[in-house]
Amino acid sequence: METASLRIQEDRIIEQIKRRIPSAEAGDLRLGIGDDAAVIRTRRGEWVVTCDQFLENVHFVATRQPADSVGYKALTRATSDVFAMGGRPRFFLLSMALPASRTGRWLEQMISGMARAARDFGLRLAGGDTARVERDISLNITVIGEIETGWVIGRAGARAGDGIYVTGRLGGAELGLRLLNRNGTMRARDRALLRPHFYPRLPVEFALWLGRKRMASAMMDISDGLSTDLSRLCARSRVAARIYARRIPKVSVPKALRNDPKFDPLTLALHGGEDYGLLFTAAPRHAKQIPARLGGTQVHCIGEIIAGSGVMMVEEDGTARELRPAGWDHFAVHSRRGER
Amino acid sequence: METASLRIQEDRIIEQIKRRIPSAEAGDLRLGIGDDAAVIRTRRGEWVVTCDQFLENVHFVATRQPADSVGYKALTRATSDVFAMGGRPRFFLLSMALPASRTGRWLEQMISGMARAARDFGLRLAGGDTARVERDISLNITVIGEIETGWVIGRAGARAGDGIYVTGRLGGAELGLRLLNRNGTMRARDRALLRPHFYPRLPVEFALWLGRKRMASAMMDISDGLSTDLSRLCARSRVAARIYARRIPKVSVPKALRNDPKFDPLTLALHGGEDYGLLFTAAPRHAKQIPARLGGTQVHCIGEIIAGSGVMMVEEDGTARELRPAGWDHFAVHSRRGER
Numbered sequence: 144m145e146t147a148s149l150r151i152q153e154d155r156i157i158e159q160i161k162r163r164i165p166s167a168e169a170g171d172l173r174l175g176i177g178d179d180a181a182v183i184r185t186r187r188g189e190w191v192v193t194c195d196q197f198l199e200n201v202h203f204v205a206t207r208q209p210a211d212s213v214g215y216k217a218l219t220r221a222t223s224d225v226f227a228m229g230g231r232p233r234f235f236l237l238s239m240a241l242p243a244s245r246t247g248r249w250l251e252q253m254i255s256g257m258a259r260a261a262r263d264f265g266l267r268l269a270g271g272d273t274a275r276v277e278r279d280i281s282l283n284i285t286v287i288g289e290i291e292t293g294w295v296i297g298r299a300g301a302r303a304g305d306g307i308y309v310t311g312r313l314g315g316a317e318l319g320l321r322l323l324n325r326n327g328t329m330r331a332r333d334r335a336l337l338r339p340h341f342y343p344r345l346p347v348e349f350a351l352w353l354g355r356k357r358m359a360s361a362m363m364d365i366s367d368g369l370s371t372d373l374s375r376l377c378a379r380s381r382v383a384a385r386i387y388a389r390r391i392p393k394v395s396v397p398k399a400l401r402n403d404p405k406f407d408p409l410t411l412a413l414h415g416g417e418d419y420g421l422l423f424t425a426a427p428r429h430a431k432q433i434p435a436r437l438g439g440t441q442v443h444c445i446g447e448i449i450a451g452s453g454v455m456m457v458e459e460d461g462t463a464r465e466l467r468p469a470g471w472d473h474f475a476v477h478s479r480r481g482e483r
Numbered sequence: 484m485e486t487a488s489l490r491i492q493e494d495r496i497i498e499q500i501k502r503r504i505p506s507a508e509a510g511d512l513r514l515g516i517g518d519d520a521a522v523i524r525t526r527r528g529e530w531v532v533t534c535d536q537f538l539e540n541v542h543f544v545a546t547r548q549p550a551d552s553v554g555y556k557a558l559t560r561a562t563s564d565v566f567a568m569g570g571r572p573r574f575f576l577l578s579m580a581l582p583a584s585r586t587g588r589w590l591e592q593m594i595s596g597m598a599r600a601a602r603d604f605g606l607r608l609a610g611g612d613t614a615r616v617e618r619d620i621s622l623n624i625t626v627i628g629e630i631e632t633g634w635v636i637g638r639a640g641a642r643a644g645d646g647i648y649v650t651g652r653l654g655g656a657e658l659g660l661r662l663l664n665r666n667g668t669m670r671a672r673d674r675a676l677l678r679p680h681f682y683p684r685l686p687v688e689f690a691l692w693l694g695r696k697r698m699a700s701a702m703m704d705i706s707d708g709l710s711t712d713l714s715r716l717c718a719r720s721r722v723a724a725r726i727y728a729r730r731i732p733k734v735s736v737p738k739a740l741r742n743d744p745k746f747d748p749l750t751l752a753l754h755g756g757e758d759y760g761l762l763f764t765a766a767p768r769h770a771k772q773i774p775a776r777l778g779g780t781q782v783h784c785i786g787e788i789i790a791g792s793g794v795m796m797v798e799e800d801g802t803a804r805e806l807r808p809a810g811w812d813h814f815a816v817h818s819r820r821g822e823r
Binding site (some may be wrong): 180181183185192193194195196198200201202233234236237238240269270271272274275276277279281283285287289 | 520521523525532533534535536538540541542573574576577578580609610611612614615616617619621623625627629
């Protein structure tokens with residue numbers, strides 16, 4: 144979750160480091176650039192590793208977010224990248240930098256939320272580091288996952304004819320964020336709508352199933368919004384996508400909000416980030432084997448991969464238009480930063 | 484590198500997490516508490532993993548430290564923990580949070596220093612995460628090292644009769660830090676004395692040798708000062724130590740500084756932190772096999788493990804006194820924080 148310019152800069156920085164670091168031992172490491180996580184290949188098999196920061200006033204506002212949600216979400220974000228590669232999360236390391244004011248009750252609740260996520264994902268803590276800082280909580284999490292050798296699911300394998308699938312409903316986290324950022328007091332019944340933003344649910348059982356079945360030709364998690372992430376998958380696979388607006392599983396928006404264009408369900412579903420569902424493609428021969436529901440996770444086929452480049456969306460009325468990436472890093476971050 | 488209270492709190496926090504996280508699968512994970520790193524045991528062999536933060540205005544002052552040194556030292560600190568377990572460093576992950584002012588030339592130089600350390604240690608970058616923050620550079624590094632199953636060298640194996648060894652000279656990093664923190668301009672000839680603080684050298688070749696030979700009964704790195712770290716090793720092994728002041732390889736202090744008690748070589752060597760040499764013990768039968776020098780690293784036997792508890796030091800004049808832990812986390816941090 145970062146601005147486009149910073150993402151480009153990150154790629155530049157990592158390229159810079161790669162150039163400066165001694166030549167690669169062929170085949171034992173695939174960098175996480177352009178994929179969700181890195182794959183370490185050794186004679187002992189393969190591991191999926193990823194690290195992710197969750198920073199106060201960059202990724203969350205501590206005064207507006209329950210402490211247990213900070214812990215839950217920090218571990219969820221990092222673990223999502225391991226599931227998205229087809230890996231099975233095993234261990235995590237936690238570095239924390241905390242102001243003194245966050246070492247008491249806040250910390251206990253944060254840990255409680257993180258422990259719940261660890262249970263949900265089958266993760267065990269393998270180490271940590273703690274420092275005290277003047278301000279701004281900083282959590283940094285490394286997740287290590289196992290994977291059978293050669294079974295990694297990257298972003299580059301989508302082929303024309305493959306179906307495009309997503310898990311869960313899209314736009315719920317964005318709806319929660321927008322409600323949170325509205326001025327004024329929140330109605331009690333709207334509080335439940337914050338849950339997808341505070342406690343995003345990973346499709347654990349389905350992700351493990353997919354990791355075992357080897358049906359996905361390409362996969363990633365939806366962290367920056369469908370329009371952005373599907374564009375990335377297509378670019379990496381050198382293909383195009385055609386999706387259907389009516390097939391997209393959209394967040395359910397309360398009636399009272401539906402007239403406000405900020406709460407249009409399709410817009411939220413297309414461009415809202417942080418749902419952490421899976422986006423994957425699969426060859427037509429697998430279409431019937433992919434369950435519509437597994438372990439509480441709904442799976443929807445929203446379109447198909449075609450030759451070319453870019454993402455085309457067929458509207459409810461049947462007209463087709465190009466869908467431009469408009470998720471987190473292309474527009475939303477500026478207004479969000481301001482709102483926060 | 485942290486205060487005693489924070490260290491205790493860290494242990495409490497990790498205990499708290501351990502209690503809340505589902506019960507351990509027996510034998511597959513040893514937490515890094517009380518050791519330098521954690522050991523992951525799987526059917527695919529063992530891995531040593533550790534993470535370490537290097538934070539502006541906590542661990543370094545960006546205006547006083549060359550950017551390449553920040554990168555070099557950040558990776559050195561983290562990697563030292565892998566060597567200290569007998570592991571062979573293989574991969575690292577880097578999370579950075581940077582203010583905009585540090586994304587240009589400063590960043591290039593920081594990366595250059597980190598790349599040099601990676602070459603020195605045989606490490607390859609396996610992933611990363613980047614975020615922009617308002618202030619205060621934050622680097623978080625995870626290092627993954629390989630180790631033969633069952634070959635981990637912890638802190639708990641020292642036995643009465645074992646020799647106590649250290650690598651390198653002690654106190655050089657502390658001397659550099661104290662010179663850096665002195666008011667007034669620095670004499671040109673003193674600048675070279677900052678090197679051990681800016682670019683601590685790890686005993687790479689010797690560490691790998693020791694990892695292969697399995698001669699060390701206990702080992703750790705000296706990050707918080709000999710008096711503190713040897714006390715920890717003894718406490719974990721439930722033994723005592725007797726060391727000899729004349730045998731301790733002390734930093735060489737320029738004549739002009741020697742009358743200042745802040746620059747007493749023995750005090751610097753006993754209590755100064757961040758040298759990142761190895762402290763290890765070995766049974767008497769190995770004494771002759773341990774080289775006095777390997778790959779540019781000097782190795783000194785400074786005393787022996789005895790029954791009991793605590794650390795006894797025999798002074799130059801032959802009198803013995805108890806050596807209390809007085810390294811980083813027991814006294815220095817308070818004055819240092821102030822100075823910084």
